[in-house]
Amino acid sequence: DVKVTQSSRYLVKRTGEKVFLECVQDMDHENMFWYRQDPGLGLRLIYFSYDVKMKEKGDIPEGYSVSREKKERFSLILESASTNQTSMYLCATYEDRNEKLFFGSGTQLSVL
Amino acid sequence: SQELEQSPQSLIVQEGKNLTINCTSSKTLYGLYWYKQKYGEGLIFLMMLQKGGEEKSHEKITAKLDEKKQQSSLHITASQPSHAGIYLCGADMNTGNQFYFGTGTSLTVIP
Numbered sequence: 001d002v003k004v005t006q007s008s009r010y011l012v013k014r015t016g017e018k019v020f021l022e023c024v025q026d027m028d029h030e031n032m033f034w035y036r037q038d039p040g041l042g043l044r045l046i047y048f049s050y051d052v053k054m055k056e057k058g059d060i061p062e063g064y065s066v067s068r069e070k071k072e073r074f075s076l077i078l079e080s081a082s083t084n085q086t087s088m089y090l091c092a093t094y095e096d097r098n099e100k101l102f103f104g105s106g107t108q109l110s111v112l
Numbered sequence: 113s114q115e116l117e118q119s120p121q122s123l124i125v126q127e128g129k130n131l132t133i134n135c136t137s138s139k140t141l142y143g144l145y146w147y148k149q150k151y152g153e154g155l156i157f158l159m160m161l162q163k164g165g166e167e168k169s170h171e172k173i174t175a176k177l178d179e180k181k182q183q184s185s186l187h188i189t190a191s192q193p194s195h196a197g198i199y200l201c202g203a204d205m206n207t208g209n210q211f212y213f214g215t216g217t218s219l220t221v222i223p
Contacts, residue, residue, distance in 0.1 A: 107154065
């Protein structure tokens with residue numbers, strides 16, 4: 001089974017802090033995604049990457065950046081956390097062969 | 113996302129009842145996915161539909177994609193408390209493997 005690991009299950013940060021959310025996959029997949037999930041809004045795509053050092057903006061990239069130095073790791077960075085970035089963050093990876101999107105267990109981030 | 117409309121937003125059913133969740137797009141879908149999410153957790157893959165008219169079943173859950181590939185339904189037969197959670201439809205809109213999701217349907221099954 002594909003394993004998508006998000007480093008933290010729960011995270012509490014202060015406004016203005018720089019925050020790193022890490023995602024690691026063990027299946028050599030090329031495409032990786034970061035979403036945030038909010039009540040009533042569903043999942044919204046922040047950024048995605050289709051190869052090492054390649055990244056594309058999703059629907060809501062403002063206030064975020066990403067890093068993909070190695071194929072297995074896709075990091076989401078909040079340069080200066082704000083309270084409106086309190087959310088559940090979900091990482092996903094895409095398997096071309098079976099055309100499936102696999103998700104990590106999520107990081108619930110609270111910015112105080 | 114505005115790309116996919118999901119209904120209803122929430123559903124409360126008695127154990128043993130059947131239910132249907134709908135997912136609609138204004139655009140042709142190149143792949144329609146159904147996921148289940150336990151509260152506060154990640155998404156678990158249920159089924160993927162690609163062809164117009166396709167239907168797939170797993171245990172008591174059946175998903176269908178219409179001929180035009182713009183609407184899908186998820187049907188649960190004889191619901192159980194273990195079916196409770198949030199059901200999300202997602203689709204590949206053929207924009208470079210960008211996946212969009214509906215807002216989800218929260219299902220509660222009362223024993």
